[in-house]
Amino acid sequence: MKKQFENNRQLILYFIKGSKTYFILAILFAAAASLFDLINPRIISFTVDSVIGSKKASLPAFFNGFIQGVGGITYLKSHIYLIGVFVVIVAIIGALFRYLFRLFNSKGAEKFVKVMRDGLFEHIVHLPFAWFTHNPTGDIIQRCTSDVETIKRFLSEQLTQMLRIIIMIVLSLYFMSTISIKMMLAAAIFIPIIVTYSLFFHKRIGATFEKADEEEGVLSSIAQENLTGVRVVRAFGRERYERQRFEKQNTIYTKAFMKLDILITWFWSIGDGISGLQLLTIAALGAYFGVKGDITAGDYIAFVSYNTMLVWPIRSLGRVISDMSRASVSIDRIRYIMNSEEEEDDKDALNVDMHGDIVFDHVSFRYNDDGPLVLDDISFAIEKGTTLGILGGTGSGKSTLMYLLDHLYEVSSGHIYINGVDIKHINRDYLRKNIGLVLQEPYLFSKSIEENIAIGIHSATMDDVEEASKIASLNEAINHFKNGYKTSVGERGVTLSGGQKQRTAIAQMVIRKTPIMIFDDSLSAVDSETDMKIRRALEENIHDATVILISHRITTLMQADQIIVLNKGRIAEVGNHQQLRSQKGIYRKICDIQNIGEDNS
Incomplete structure (x- = not known):
């Protein structure tokens, strides 16, 4: 008997086995890219405070060794262009890692979706004849195309970046904490707020998307019937009736997706508002602590840079949670097909002489x-x-x-x-x-x-x-x-x-x-x-x-x-x-x- 998938995780792991290496490499390169993205603000902070200014530099041993190797801070003051060169080198290395991330992520996604399509088709052709009498062709096609693409998009655009997002958040908060614990906590307090409202929308978006997906399946069935039976439609003069039937279902489908769009609009609008409030809060606190002398100008620039970098992964984390509901619906619809029992012969099935009574x-x-x-x-x-x-x-x-x-x-x-x-x-x-x-x-x-x-x-x-x-x-x-x-x-x-x-x-x-x-x-x-x-x-x-x-x-x-x-x-x-x-x-x-x-x- 073919494997039954008890949950969505098992189904994803079943199809991802052929592309697992690609996704692991993509995550590693994404993490490396995130790390290099976070280096430049520290370089800028060091330049403003210790090269242009007179603050004593407190850098990791690796950077201190590198600075001494090029002649020390005094040498950098008269050759400041070297810092610019170093910034460019770090940016190029980060860009290379981002390229490798996208390359392996794309390869993994295409390999994954190919395995899924092949597996679905192989399974469908072995399903009992009776199964097809209960499942419209248009809906089956919808599951094997639109739902597969939804899963692929979620896996390649959101889920594979999940670790990158988490790494980015952790590293950003760490670097921010080295500048100001109070400002770091002020920035971090917005993370649970975004996660909470994302979870609030998660269930609602999922239910609405499922309804819209089902209506799209009905619409696909009507289109498929009319395209394959066009001669019958023409012969009986049913063009007007079928057009009205299609338009009626298209209206239902459009309303369902408009309802989904309204939910998503609210989701992103609230997210934009919270993100804007976070940026404003950090800007105000930075100015306040700067006037008090608690942070330097270089640290303020670096902190604002880290906070700007933090906004994207936090928003992306909320998007992952939101889109997870859509992907979950699509995975459920694919799992329904994969859990439908195939025709199976007895273990000792015979090949008898068919020339008989x-x-x-x-x-x-x-x-x-x-x-x-x-x-x-x-x-x-x-x-x-x-x-x-x-x-x-x-x-x-x-x-x-x-x-x-x-x-x-x-x-x-x-x-x-x-x-x-x-x-x-x-x-x-x-x-x-x-x-x-x-x-x-x-x-x-x-x-x-x-x-x-x-x-x-x-x-x-x-x-x-x-x-x-x-x-x-x-x-x-x-x-x-x-x-x-x-x-x-x-x-x-x-x-x-x-x-x-x-x-x-x-x-x-x-x-x-x-x-x-x-x-x-x-x-x-x-x-x-x-x-x-x-x-x-x-x-x-x-x-x-x-x-x-x-x-x-x-x-x-x-x-x-x-x-x-x-x-x-x-x-x-x-x-x-x-x-x-x-x-x-x-x-x-x-x-x-x-x-x-x-x-x-």
Whole structure:
């Protein structure tokens, strides 16, 4: 079973393992840059008080040694430009460390976000089919893009600077304390005030951001639906309705973010006010203590410089606390995906011979635990190499039967056997590779026709593609295209007609030559003549495969070895065409409606 993340910290540590070294180096260089930033005010203070003035210098042993090495304070008085050179050197070294900090921080952030995206995608493609029915595509995309970027931005712009901020605060307060304990305490008293109001806004910003993020997910879903279903929107003249629907949701989303912006505006305005008050307080106290003679002019300049440096990290610390609420929401949304259980096979899952009988043994199914039964006590058998036809009204459970056979859903009760083995004990990947399924609504990728046909088998040759397209009666249509098999089908096959898309999907399955082939109403968009040509080609080229035909068209099913009729999730009738045609049941009524006479049998 895949690792479950109990909290956000575990999730971040899981994804950060590939970029940990980058972030450690970034923090070390950030600390070094902070240290060098704090050296220059002491140099300026020393210059004003001891080089220009006459105050006895009290410097660390390292600096005293350096000063004596260049000739002492007397030499510096006549060569003051050396101090300027030293200031420039310190600034250049600090700038170099800041560059290295940003370099490794950026590399770490990009590595982190790549690992997160790869991990998310890998996990999502292994989630159960049922999971996607409960989670809109737009919301999933929102989590994998916007939320990932929010986490990346927090980690790279705020969290990695946390230690730098703390180091900057500690060092600034230390250097300030060497100048004036009283003024240092006056500056430090504003730190808990900023942290307190940041914590006050933290929860409120988080809740508001979560609401805005969810509304953005809904908006993304609407946009995604309309862009992929643009032909349906146009065909039914729904442009105005969909525009109003989008604008309504966009208004809701905008209001949610405006509420967030108001909170953030209050947060920053209060912060600006407190920071301004701190600067004013230090300026006033510095002037007061300067007049009293408690501090020198050089110390005052240095203290004001340190206090100015202190304002930024204190404000940044408040921002980290505030932005943490936004990042926490995004991490929770990513953690929801990562904690969703993947499909898992039994430890001793089998790869059985799929050329065998298929048996549905008292199978019942409901989509939700408290939902109605979609299939109710279904039992039937399909002999290997034969053809089964399935007929039933909309919502009778025809497609659901095939989804269960492909193990896309778990049966609520009962068993499905292939060659005597319950499909629960068959390796899912192996099972699905050996079951060809043409969906009721075929999905084609934005690739060429050739690539779409060969998408299920990497070793397919052009001859294989052409053979499959002939069986699917697609080759004639392809020959009329300017670029032939290289013709791009567009997103979701938008440039092809409904019948061409269905035939491409049939060729896509036929090329795989699977032991079990399922046609889920996949001939509904082709005319009767093409329907017949495809069925004949299948009979001639597929000899040992077990075929399941789902259709509303009697002519598609009438040659099947066995036909079952579903009605409201239960089997209403079983038999071949002649047997069912002779009974006065659902099948007979549909035959009469479709004008299928005895001569057709």
